[in-house]
Amino acid sequence: MNERRSASVPRSVERAIAILKAFGETTADLGVTDLSQRLDLPKSTIHRLLTALERGGLVEQNPATEKYRLGIELVRLAGLVLTRIDLQQVAGPHLYALAQACEETVNLSILTGDDKVINIARFPSPHMVRNVGWIGREMFPHSVSSGKVLLAYLPKERVECVLAAGLPRFTNRTITDPVRLRGELARVRQQGYAVAQEELEEGLSAVAAPIVNHEGHVVAAISISGPSFRLTEERLIQLVEMARRAGKAVSRQLGWAG
Amino acid sequence: MNERRSASVPRSVERAIAILKAFGETTADLGVTDLSQRLDLPKSTIHRLLTALERGGLVEQNPATEKYRLGIELVRLAGLVLTRIDLQQVAGPHLYALAQACEETVNLSILTGDDKVINIARFPSPHMVRNVGWIGREMFPHSVSSGKVLLAYLPKERVECVLAAGLPRFTNRTITDPVRLRGELARVRQQGYAVAQEELEEGLSAVAAPIVNHEGHVVAAISISGPSFRLTEERLIQLVEMARRAGKAVSRQLGWAG
DNA sequence: GAACGTTGTTCCGCATTGCGGAACCTAGCG
DNA sequence: CGCTAGGTTCCGCAATGCGGAACAACGTTC
Numbered sequence: 001m002n003e004r005r006s007a008s009v010p011r012s013v014e015r016a017i018a019i020l021k022a023f024g025e026t027t028a029d030l031g032v033t034d035l036s037q038r039l040d041l042p043k044s045t046i047h048r049l050l051t052a053l054e055r056g057g058l059v060e061q062n063p064a065t066e067k068y069r070l071g072i073e074l075v076r077l078a079g080l081v082l083t084r085i086d087l088q089q090v091a092g093p094h095l096y097a098l099a100q101a102c103e104e105t106v107n108l109s110i111l112t113g114d115d116k117v118i119n120i121a122r123f124p125s126p127h128m129v130r131n132v133g134w135i136g137r138e139m140f141p142h143s144v145s146s147g148k149v150l151l152a153y154l155p156k157e158r159v160e161c162v163l164a165a166g167l168p169r170f171t172n173r174t175i176t177d178p179v180r181l182r183g184e185l186a187r188v189r190q191q192g193y194a195v196a197q198e199e200l201e202e203g204l205s206a207v208a209a210p211i212v213n214h215e216g217h218v219v220a221a222i223s224i225s226g227p228s229f230r231l232t233e234e235r236l237i238q239l240v241e242m243a244r245r246a247g248k249a250v251s252r253q254l255g256w257a258g
Numbered sequence: 259m260n261e262r263r264s265a266s267v268p269r270s271v272e273r274a275i276a277i278l279k280a281f282g283e284t285t286a287d288l289g290v291t292d293l294s295q296r297l298d299l300p301k302s303t304i305h306r307l308l309t310a311l312e313r314g315g316l317v318e319q320n321p322a323t324e325k326y327r328l329g330i331e332l333v334r335l336a337g338l339v340l341t342r343i344d345l346q347q348v349a350g351p352h353l354y355a356l357a358q359a360c361e362e363t364v365n366l367s368i369l370t371g372d373d374k375v376i377n378i379a380r381f382p383s384p385h386m387v388r389n390v391g392w393i394g395r396e397m398f399p400h401s402v403s404s405g406k407v408l409l410a411y412l413p414k415e416r417v418e419c420v421l422a423a424g425l426p427r428f429t430n431r432t433i434t435d436p437v438r439l440r441g442e443l444a445r446v447r448q449q450g451y452a453v454a455q456e457e458l459e460e461g462l463s464a465v466a467a468p469i470v471n472h473e474g475h476v477v478a479a480i481s482i483s484g485p486s487f488r489l490t491e492e493r494l495i496q497l498v499e500m501a502r503r504a505g506k507a508v509s510r511q512l513g514w515a516g
Numbered sequence: 517g518a519a520c521g522t523t524g525t526t527c528c529g530c531a532t533t534g535c536g537g538a539a540c541c542t543a544g545c546g
Numbered sequence: 547c548g549c550t551a552g553g554t555t556c557c558g559c560a561a562t563g564c565g566g567a568a569c570a571a572c573g574t575t576c
Contacts, residue, residue, distance in 0.1 A: 014310055078332040324523080
């Protein structure tokens with residue numbers, strides 16, 4: 001159990017969690033009476049809590065034995081945890097090495113459920129002019145290189161939702177025309193990388209490449225960003241190659257077969 | 259949500275589960291205010307429930323952003339679900355084919371936390387003399403072929419605990435002598451299969467073979483059982499081969515490298 | 517620096533929600 | 547049939563969980 005200052009929390013929720021953990025101590029199904037004895041709680045309390053957990057899919061009842069066991073909803077929720085942990089742990093060393101090699105700032109980015117881009121890891125450049133809190137901050141995908149990569153491999157319907165929601169302008173180079181963005185995303189898919197030059201912020205440019213999981217889905221993007229004065233056309237070509245190489249290394253470690 | 263008759267369940271547990279599921283709708287971290295809006299509950303209620311979930315490890319807080327996300331305990335719990343589901347789904351077709359081929363009853367068995375054997379899947383023989391509810395019923399491992407297999411590959415200390423707890427007699431052929439059982443388990447390890455002849459019930463014999471996962475651990479056993487009058491010595495040899503073949507097929511599908 | 521807005525955290529009085537005991541129901545066994 | 551075991555339902559009660567409000571901390575703007 002996590003230690004936490006003496007905040008009052010619902011006892012019934014604590015008890016429900018204790019029930020889930022009791023299942024974690026054995027591979028067998030458990031009955032109401034088993035759990036009642038293990039947790040020293042009355043059968044009716046156990047039953048009431050199990051019923052709530054069952055309705056939520058966190059436990060299920062084996063109809064043959066009437067005993068209970070953990071349910072499939074846990075697998076769905078845990079999958080999200082694993083996706084995050086895998087990405088951070090697998091990608092971490094590659095991102096670090098990349099930041100050392102290119103001497104620019106490297107980010108690992110994902111798309112949120114409401115189609116924003118957030119960074120979930122960051123390795124700053126030694127040349128960092130300004131280091132603001134970019135982890136967890138939401139960005140519009142069309143204005144950042146990693147967002148272009150993530151959009152490029154989304155289902156068409158979802159891209160159209162993003163377009164329909166509007167493309168806010170941040171600089172005079174931001175792409176705000178849906179037709180032009182569609183063209184840009186097609187280019188990204190063809191090339192396997194994206195470039196954004198001063199589209200979010202003046203003086204800031206970046207390149208990005210996709211990370212692909214074992215099922216072939218693009219689940220994240222690696223980007224390299226720096227001040228535009230350093231990122232010349234020649235330099236951008238170099239960084240693209242480095243980003244792509246790192247993206248492939250992470251992808252292979254996630255089980256990508258390409 | 260599962261539908262269930264109008265039993266009264268703790269609202270606070272339902273709300274806690276709703277919070278967990280809200281995280282399932284996005285890959286981003288969520289704040290107290292986010293969740294308050296999504297679930298139309300007051301911030302203080304959300305905070306109270308999140309604190310309980312955090313104490314249980316089901317959610318965690320990102321210190322950089324103070325937002326919350328699903329926690330690692332879910333992965334641990336879900337692993338147990340996956341183990342069960344993988345076994346049943348992966349092994350199912352093999353067990354079915356095996357039951358058709360050998361025309362005897364085929365079982366898939368695991369060890370419980372208190373060192374009993376339970377069947378988690380069963381394909382009955384067309385010759386079934388008597389079909390009682392064997393799914394989920396606990397058996398002493400020393401008296402059944404699948405139990406011998408599962409014991410044979412346990413750590414030595416755990417085997418000694420089983421022996422120390424006693425070896426009840428079910429028939430006059432049950433092994434009740436610890437020394438003799440140790441010898442039997444050594445034989446199982448050497449041969450890669452187990453035979454039990456009328457040791458649980460007179461007139462019932464069986465053979466079993468291990469199922470090995472991607473880490474090389476024996477996680478289950480496949481057994482073929484039938485009435486002793488049908489399971490002659492020649493027949494047992496045939497069934498051993500079939501069980502071993504099926505066990506290997508399932509093992510390979512679970513990622514076993516052997 | 518001050519003011520403001522945002523968001524996570526804490527506190528407290530109250531009423532309704534969750535509780536535990538007991539009864540009920542079902543299945544299996546002798 | 548009676549008994550046991552174990553999951554399920556019901557009910558009166560008091561304490562638990564609630565929601566509103568205040569608080570603390572941080573970032574932004576002027």
